[in-house]
Amino acid sequence: KNQVEQSPQSLIILEGKNCTLQCNYTVSPFSNLRWYKQDTGRGPVSLTIMTFSENTKSNGRYTATLDADTKQSSLHITASQLSDSASYICVVSASGGSYIPTFGRGTSLIVHP
Amino acid sequence: SQTIHQWPATLVQPVGSPLSLECTVEGTSNPNLYWYRQAAGRGLQLLFYSVGIGQISSEVPQNLSASRPQDRQFILSSKKLLLSDSGFYLCAWSVQGARTDTQYFGPGTRLTVL
Numbered sequence: 388k389n390q391v392e393q394s395p396q397s398l399i400i401l402e403g404k405n406c407t408l409q410c411n412y413t414v415s416p417f418s419n420l421r422w423y424k425q426d427t428g429r430g431p432v433s434l435t436i437m438t439f440s441e442n443t444k445s446n447g448r449y450t451a452t453l454d455a456d457t458k459q460s461s462l463h464i465t466a467s468q469l470s471d472s473a474s475y476i477c478v479v480s481a482s483g484g485s486y487i488p489t490f491g492r493g494t495s496l497i498v499h500p
Numbered sequence: 501s502q503t504i505h506q507w508p509a510t511l512v513q514p515v516g517s518p519l520s521l522e523c524t525v526e527g528t529s530n531p532n533l534y535w536y537r538q539a540a541g542r543g544l545q546l547l548f549y550s551v552g553i554g555q556i557s558s559e560v561p562q563n564l565s566a567s568r569p570q571d572r573q574f575i576l577s578s579k580k581l582l583l584s585d586s587g588f589y590l591c592a593w594s595v596q597g598a599r600t601d602t603q604y605f606g607p608g609t610r611l612t613v614l
Contacts, residue, residue, distance in 0.1 A: 418601075431605050476544070
C-alpha cells in the first residue's frame, strides 16, 4: 500500500530560525514528489517538485531534498518568517498512469515573533 | 494563465439538507479534476476524480456524488447531508498526461453541517 508519512506532526519555532520537515514514503514505482504549503483556510500551493533524478530543489528560502534510495525527502526552511506559518504537505506520485497521488497528513508549522 | 474557482466559500447547512458545490477551471482544456475533503487537523482525503466529461471515479463510499457536465466544471452533491460531512472541501485540477502532475487547488469551501 502506498503511504506517505510526515514528521513532526507540528513544530513551533522563533522567527529567523531554520527548520527541517521530514517525509518518508513507500510509493512505488516512484514518479515524483512535491511539497505543498497550505495556509489556514486556503487551498495548498505547490512549493517544489522533484523527479527521480533530482536530489535538491530550491524555491527562495525553501529547499527540498530527495533520497530515492531511502525514500526520504526533507523540506528545509531558512530564516523563517511569520508568513511561513502553515501546514506543509508532502505528496508522492507513482508512475504508470495513475491519476491519484498519495498525500501525507502534513506538518503544522507555527513561527512565533 | 489558469485559474480555478470554487463556490461558495463558506456554507452552513442543516442535517438532511441537500448540497451542491461547484468548481470551474479556466485557461486549460481537458484537465483531470479532483474533489478532496479535509477534516479539521487531518490530511486531504480524495473523494472523486474525473479524467473527462461524464467520467467519475469514486475513492470512498459515502453519501456524496460528483458530476462533470462540462469539460471544466466539476460539481459535488449530496441529497441529504450528515454531520460527518462537515469539513473543508477542495477542488483541484492537473494536466492530462503530464509526467509531473502537479495539482492546482482552488480556494476551498468550508462546510458546516449542524
